[in-house]
Amino acid sequence: xIIFGTxxxxxxxxxxxxxxTCSKCGFRGQFIEKKGMTFITLYxxxxxxxxxGIKQLxxxxxxxTRYQNNTPGGGASGSQPPISDPWS
Ligand SMILES: [Zn+2]
Numbered sequence: 001x002i003i004f005g006t007x008x009x010x011x012x013x014x015x016x017x018x019x020x021t022c023s024k025c026g027f028r029g030q031f032i033e034k035k036g037m038t039f040i041t042l043y044x045x046x047x048x049x050x051x052x053g054i055k056q057l058x059x060x061x062x063x064x065t066r067y068q069n070n071t072p073g074g075g076a077s078g079s080q081p082p083i084s085d086p087w088s
Contacts, residue, residue, distance in 0.1 A: 005044045006051065010036035010066070016058055025063040032059040034066070 015030040022028070034057040039047035059066045 003043050005041045006038055007041045007044065007047070008036055008038045009047065010034040010057055010059075020058065020067075022060040022063060022065060024065045025060060027060050027062040029061070031067070032061055033057070034059055036066075 012032070012034040014033045016033050017030075019029060020031050022031075036055045036057050037050050038052040040049045040051055041047055055068060057066045057068060
């Protein structure tokens with residue numbers, strides 16, 4: 001029996017240029033830049049087919065909340081993090 005599922009993978013560990021404030025824990029500073037993709041998996045662990053394009057994410061180093069990063073470098077320090085949409 002073959003079991004299919006989907007899984008979101010994220011990788012990368014560079015720091016963002018911009019200073020952001022986490023809307024969840026209040027951390028202020030550089031976030032961790034990540035790229036992520038959703039895959040269809042076999043048995044939950046074997047990626048087979050990517051089902052989305054690469055997404056740019058920014059992750060709070062303190063509480064690990066991920067934000068979708070649609071506006072990289074979008075302005076001076078103090079710019080807001082992207083829309084709060086943590087993956088669960
Ligand atoms: Zn946080």
